[in-house]
Amino acid sequence: MAYIEIHNVEKYYGKQHVLKNLSLSVEKGKFVTLLGASGCGKSTLLRILAGLTSIDSGAIYLGEEDITHLSPNKRNIGMIFQQYSLFPTMTVYDNVAFGLKMRKMNKAQIRSMVSEAIKMVNLEGSEKKYPSQLSGGEQQRVALARCIVTRPKVLLLDEPFSAIDAKLRKSLQSKIKEIHKELGMTSIFVTHDQDEAMVMSDYIYLLNSGVIEQEGTPIELYSKPRTIFAAEFIGDYNIIDGNFLSNITGKNFTCKKIAFRPELVKICKQPLYQHVDSIYFSGVIIDIVLQGNIVRYHVMVDKTKIKVDILSSQECLYNIGDNVYLSLQMSNIIQYAE
Amino acid sequence: MKKDKIFINVIRAAIVAGFLILWEIAAVNNWVSIYYTSKPSEIILDLINFTTSGELMKHASITLKEALTGLFYGSIIGISAGLIFGQFSTIGKIFTPIITAIHGIPQLTLAPVYILWFGIGFASKVFLAGLMTFFSVFFSTYNAILTMEQNLIESASLLGAKKYQILLHVVLPTCTPWIIAGVRTGLGASLVGAIVGEYMGASAGFGWMVAYATSYFNIKRVMSCIVILLLVGIVMNAGLDRIEKILLRWRTQTSLSIETKNESKC
Numbered sequence: 001m002a003y004i005e006i007h008n009v010e011k012y013y014g015k016q017h018v019l020k021n022l023s024l025s026v027e028k029g030k031f032v033t034l035l036g037a038s039g040c041g042k043s044t045l046l047r048i049l050a051g052l053t054s055i056d057s058g059a060i061y062l063g064e065e066d067i068t069h070l071s072p073n074k075r076n077i078g079m080i081f082q083q084y085s086l087f088p089t090m091t092v093y094d095n096v097a098f099g100l101k102m103r104k105m106n107k108a109q110i111r112s113m114v115s116e117a118i119k120m121v122n123l124e125g126s127e128k129k130y131p132s133q134l135s136g137g138e139q140q141r142v143a144l145a146r147c148i149v150t151r152p153k154v155l156l157l158d159e160p161f162s163a164i165d166a167k168l169r170k171s172l173q174s175k176i177k178e179i180h181k182e183l184g185m186t187s188i189f190v191t192h193d194q195d196e197a198m199v200m201s202d203y204i205y206l207l208n209s210g211v212i213e214q215e216g217t218p219i220e221l222y223s224k225p226r227t228i229f230a231a232e233f234i235g236d237y238n239i240i241d242g243n244f245l246s247n248i249t250g251k252n253f254t255c256k257k258i259a260f261r262p263e264l265v266k267i268c269k270q271p272l273y274q275h276v277d278s279i280y281f282s283g284v285i286i287d288i289v290l291q292g293n294i295v296r297y298h299v300m301v302d303k304t305k306i307k308v309d310i311l312s313s314q315e316c317l318y319n320i321g322d323n324v325y326l327s328l329q330m331s332n333i334i335q336y337a338e
Numbered sequence: 339m340k341k342d343k344i345f346i347n348v349i350r351a352a353i354v355a356g357f358l359i360l361w362e363i364a365a366v367n368n369w370v371s372i373y374y375t376s377k378p379s380e381i382i383l384d385l386i387n388f389t390t391s392g393e394l395m396k397h398a399s400i401t402l403k404e405a406l407t408g409l410f411y412g413s414i415i416g417i418s419a420g421l422i423f424g425q426f427s428t429i430g431k432i433f434t435p436i437i438t439a440i441h442g443i444p445q446l447t448l449a450p451v452y453i454l455w456f457g458i459g460f461a462s463k464v465f466l467a468g469l470m471t472f473f474s475v476f477f478s479t480y481n482a483i484l485t486m487e488q489n490l491i492e493s494a495s496l497l498g499a500k501k502y503q504i505l506l507h508v509v510l511p512t513c514t515p516w517i518i519a520g521v522r523t524g525l526g527a528s529l530v531g532a533i534v535g536e537y538m539g540a541s542a543g544f545g546w547m548v549a550y551a552t553s554y555f556n557i558k559r560v561m562s563c564i565v566i567l568l569l570v571g572i573v574m575n576a577g578l579d580r581i582e583k584i585l586l587r588w589r590t591q592t593s594l595s596i597e598t599k600n601e602s603k604c
């Protein structure tokens with residue numbers, strides 16, 4: 001039996017069916033992400049795990065114990081919210097010590113555990129500050145310290161980086177990963193950001209309208225999306241009609257939809273030497289977008305836009321309006337019947 | 339910062355002094371009738387007389403005792419009711435509309451009824467002062483709980499806190515600014531309650547003194563009472579400011595004005 005098991009959970013908000021017979025399991029010590037668009041039920045599932053939202057049917061097990069109807073204060077599950085949710089009336093020290101005080105631990109023990117947690121999140125010297133005197137990133141680190149100090153059985157993270165700027169987000173991501181490994185915790189992370197999910201996770205559950213669309217390691221989800229939704233959500237895949245590709249390449253594709261990743265398309269100014277295991281087509285560059293170390297070309301092929309990514313370390317060889325030739329290995333094409 | 343404080347105090351004192359001087363000049367030159375307004379110099383003399391005769395202490399102690407007792411009970415009941423109604427939403431839904439309806443009745447019109455119920459003595463004034471305090475404290479506390487960030491309660495629960503611990507350590511401290519604001523309003527209301535009660539029927543107290551002095555056109559005594567009540571209000575509010583400063587040291591002060599400072603770094 002896995003460390004966390006969710007069996008056939010159903011949840012309705014009024015007439016809205018939020019979670020549809022959903023089951024999943026999490027191994028101990030893993031960093032698992034619930035990934036999906038807004039309204040897919042990922043945060044509801046996290047709140048159900050925390051005991052903050054009840055379920056209509058199903059069961060939840062934590063370490064072989066049935067916690068389905070256990071109140072939140074008896075679960076020993078830590079949760080970090082998007083809005084930090086620090087107690088505004090307490091100092092950093094008192095915020096972090098809160099959980100230990102509720103457990104009626106002695107003062108010396110509390111002092112040593114709080115100091116250790118504050119050190120872990122690099123906030124030494126801020127013990128006497130109030131949350132209103134801290135930046136967003138610092139507040140989120142206090143929230144993290146407040147959670148880990150009680151050594152929870154599971155750490156739940158509900159989009160904890162969404163209110164934090166990009167640079168700070170990366171450092172906080174690595175801090176959380178570091179602490180997760182150091183303490184050997186089991187963590188469940190909720191996000192709508194596929195890049196964040198890829199960076200953070202050992203395993204990902206992709207949710208869509210209350211059901212699990214696909215599950216797997218980040219690389220599995222990225223390289224083998226099983227559905228068009230997964231392909232669109234995870235890899236920013238090019239998704240085009242099978243008929244269209246048959247027409248422009250002369251090869252026969254019987255499937256309805258075809259997906260391929262932008263970085264697997266080769267681009268050249270001259271016609272390419274044709275191999276039997278590849279397809280070839282040409283188009284005109286209509287837009288160029290610099291995405292950090294990647295340059296994305298939008299190439300219009302007939303009336304369909306194809307995304308092509310190349311490393312920006314290479315010289316920018318192409319301009320808007322250039323005629324270009326594209327090639328793609330057949331093995332990099334994913335075909336969908338529906 | 340210190341300069342700002344001195345500037346504000348000087349301006350404030352200048353406005354008050356200017357008003358008193360203008361009043362005195364207007365009364366001396368008969369621009370206003372001294373019969374209706376008295377004049378500051380006369381009021382000061384009356385205040386001295388009022389104090390040295392021992393009358394001031396007698397009436398002040400009666401009114402303040404009524405007001406403070408009402409403030410105490412009204413605040414305690416108001417905070418308790420607000421917390422209970424906020425915690426148990428069904429009770430809140432049942433009783434809040436009833437309390438709102440009672441609050442809608444002008445309490446001054448009910449003062450004679452309270453005197454009928456509780457007699458002409460201390461109890462009726464305390465009841466009126468307490469009731470008027472209760473409304474402001476109750477609504478402040480109740481609304482503070484209703485608008486409180488739900489995540490705070492959820493966080494506390496996940497950290498192992500029981501319901502009473504959440505109430506004691508999270509809800510009550512977080513609602514303190516609103517509770518204090520309610521008590522501050524209640525402070526004025528309790529004085530009004532006590533004085534109106536004395537108007538209606540009493541044999542001592544500031545309310546009785548004002549009514550008595552007015553009936554004899556002793557306007558300087560009426561004004562003396564008003565000055566004393568003004569000072570009582572200032573002292574009580576200053577005390578509350580102190581308490582607020584201690585209880586709300588976690589809160590950052592905000593201002594609607596945007597201060598731009600030219601700071602040069604060498």
